[in-house]
Amino acid sequence: MAPINFENNIKNKLDERRLKPSTDAWDKLSERLDNQDKKNNKKPYWWLGLAASIVGVLFVVSQFLNNETQVNEAPKIVDTQEIIQEKETNIIAAENEIFEDVKDANVKVGKETTKKIETLKLVSPKEKKAFVASVNERKIISKEKTNAIAATAELPKKPVTFEEQKIQDVVAQVQYLKNENKVITDADIEALLEEAQKEIMLNRLYNGTTGVVDAIALLQDVEAELDQSFRSKVFEALKSSYKSVKTAVAQRND
Amino acid sequence: MKNNRNHQINPFLKVIQLHKNESVLIKKAIKNNREAQHVLFEMHAPKMLSICRYYIKDIHKAEEAMLNGFFKVFTNLKSFKNEGSFEGWIRRIMVRESISFLRQEKHIEFPVEVIEYKNDYSNNIKTEIEVAEIQQLIDALPEGYRMVFVMYAIEGYKHHEIAELLKITEGTSKSQLFKARKMLQEKIKKLNKLSYGTN
Numbered sequence: 001m002a003p004i005n006f007e008n009n010i011k012n013k014l015d016e017r018r019l020k021p022s023t024d025a026w027d028k029l030s031e032r033l034d035n036q037d038k039k040n041n042k043k044p045y046w047w048l049g050l051a052a053s054i055v056g057v058l059f060v061v062s063q064f065l066n067n068e069t070q071v072n073e074a075p076k077i078v079d080t081q082e083i084i085q086e087k088e089t090n091i092i093a094a095e096n097e098i099f100e101d102v103k104d105a106n107v108k109v110g111k112e113t114t115k116k117i118e119t120l121k122l123v124s125p126k127e128k129k130a131f132v133a134s135v136n137e138r139k140i141i142s143k144e145k146t147n148a149i150a151a152t153a154e155l156p157k158k159p160v161t162f163e164e165q166k167i168q169d170v171v172a173q174v175q176y177l178k179n180e181n182k183v184i185t186d187a188d189i190e191a192l193l194e195e196a197q198k199e200i201m202l203n204r205l206y207n208g209t210t211g212v213v214d215a216i217a218l219l220q221d222v223e224a225e226l227d228q229s230f231r232s233k234v235f236e237a238l239k240s241s242y243k244s245v246k247t248a249v250a251q252r253n254d
Numbered sequence: 255m256k257n258n259r260n261h262q263i264n265p266f267l268k269v270i271q272l273h274k275n276e277s278v279l280i281k282k283a284i285k286n287n288r289e290a291q292h293v294l295f296e297m298h299a300p301k302m303l304s305i306c307r308y309y310i311k312d313i314h315k316a317e318e319a320m321l322n323g324f325f326k327v328f329t330n331l332k333s334f335k336n337e338g339s340f341e342g343w344i345r346r347i348m349v350r351e352s353i354s355f356l357r358q359e360k361h362i363e364f365p366v367e368v369i370e371y372k373n374d375y376s377n378n379i380k381t382e383i384e385v386a387e388i389q390q391l392i393d394a395l396p397e398g399y400r401m402v403f404v405m406y407a408i409e410g411y412k413h414h415e416i417a418e419l420l421k422i423t424e425g426t427s428k429s430q431l432f433k434a435r436k437m438l439q440e441k442i443k444k445l446n447k448l449s450y451g452t453n
Contacts, residue, residue, distance in 0.1 A: 006442070007407040010388045014408055017385050018300035019307055021317055026295055029321050030288060033328055037286060 162203045166196045276340060284331045291328050298341060299324070302348045308404045309352040311393045315359065316352070323351035349409060353419060356397065391441050399434035406431050 170192050177188060201221065205213050276297075282290035302323065306316040327344055334343055392400055401420060405411040406427075411419070416427045 006438075011408045013385050013388060014304070014308065017304045019303040019313070019316075021299045021303050021320065025299065025317060025321060026292060029295065029324055029328075030292070032321075032325050033286075033288070033291070036325075036329060 163200050166200055170196045277336070280331065280334065280340065283328060295324060298344055301341070302344060305345060305348050305409075306352045307389070308392065308408060309349075309356060309401060315355065319352050319355040320348060322355070323348040326351065345409075349405070350419065353401065356401070360397075387445070391438055391445075394441065395434055395437060398430050399437065402427055402430035403434035403438070 173192055174189065205218050205221070276294075279290045279294050283294055299320065303313075303317055303320045306320045306323070307313060310316040310319055323344070326347055334340065392404065395403060402416055405416050405419070406413070413424045413427045413431075416422075417424045420427070422430075
């Protein structure tokens with residue numbers, strides 16, 4: 001207990017003690033506080049300068065990076081084009097090689113099919129015409145539908161095939177003739193269709209870029225013609241029956 | 255009678271007035287009003303120098319530590335949240351500043367020399383002598399003992415707080431206090447023997 005009493009005693013006595021600081025104590029402190037205030041006032045300008053310099057550096061770096069990316073992008077495009085061109089030529093070359101192989105292998109078969117085509121042409125020219133007309137009509141209708149859909153929905157444009165282009169040309173020519181002469185005969189339409197059909201066939205069979213006739217396409221075309229012959233016969237029969245009925249009705253009054 | 259009543263109420267009003275004045279001064283001092291800072295300094299500096307003197311034997315160095323403490327007080331016055339007393343807040347800053355000052359000065363240890371400021375103890379001669387003797391006893395303690403003893407016995411810190419501030423363990427703090435007390439008792443006994451011998 002003795003030390004605690006002693007400690008309380010000295011605590012009380014020391015608490016009451018006051019030591020007067022030296023006369024220049026406040027002046028020293030005041031001077032230090034003034035210096036601190038000056039530093040604090042300078043700080044914002046310093047920070048502003050630093051911020052401005054950082055912004056400047058960032059701007060320059062961003063500009064530099066943008067230029068770099070543009071420079072990097074350009075050769076990439078060139079490279080890909082070259083690769084595509086190379087690929088295309090390789091593919092064409094490969095196709096030609098394959099075609100030549102196939103050509104050699106199908107020489108005999110090709111001769112036989114060409115004979116068949118010639119015989120078909122000789123045997124049924126009317127049937128063929130009718131078939132061509134019907135096919136073209138269907139194509140025109142489908143094209144009109146697709147045009148209408150494209151006009152209303154404004155879908156992204158697809159690459160126009162040669163056939164579609166020809167159909168459009170034929171339709172345009174018919175429209176033109178209608179506007180000019182107002183009377184279009186079936187013969188005119190048939191002539192236009194036949195011409196278009198010939199061009200389509202030629203385009204299918206003959207590759208303009210390579211200058212090679214596609215034997216496979218030729219075979220497929222002949223097969224399609226054989227398939228369509230029945231339909232064309234039916235069409236022809238219906239047409240002829242309609243004509244006979246028409247003449248009968250016309251002759252009835254006579 | 256009226257004058258007597260006013261005389262009785264006045265001390266209480268004075269305390270309120272002082273507190274109001276102090277909070278007004280603090281608000282002004284936060285805005286770097288040098289005059290307000292000066293008044294606050296004059297109000298608290300004698301007490302704070304006495305506290306710094308508990309730890310630092312040299313009064314000039316104690317004053318240097320006190321000025322460092324006041325510099326921190328005025329530059330960090332915004333962080334004072336009026337939760338405790340302003341004096342208590344300054345006092346804690348002074349203790350920390352004295353400890354860090356001693357840490358910095360440790361490598362340049364000067365010989366112990368007790369300086370008496372007779373003008374400062376002019377209020378009560380009896381107390382002056384006693385306080386001077388107490389300070390001499392504390393100054394005679396080794397630095398570690400002195401810091402722990404002053405913080406525990408006079409400032410009222412707990413062992414875990416002392417351990418945290420001095421970066422020592424609680425066990426070290428307790429042993430330092432024990433040794434300081436023992437040393438002080440021996441010194442008091444010697445002092446008593448001497449005083450009895452003289453009387």
